[in-house]
């Protein structure tokens with residue numbers, strides 16, 4: 001199944017990525033359950049762990065269970 005990284009932004013600075021979540025397909029609800037902005041930026045899931053911003057631990061655990 002396709003996964004994408006999708007950004008959660010800082011509330012005070014909506015253009016600044018706070019943390020990366022993982023979504024299934026091209027959805028807007030992270031695997032951990034958090035709803036993300038419709039226009040939130042995405043990255044290929046292969047970038048997980050290699051961004052300057054942190055990754056969501058809950059999403060990471062679920063993602064690694066689905067993607068060997």
Ligand SMILES: [Zn+2]
Nearest residue numbers: 021032056059
């Ligand atoms: Zn998450």
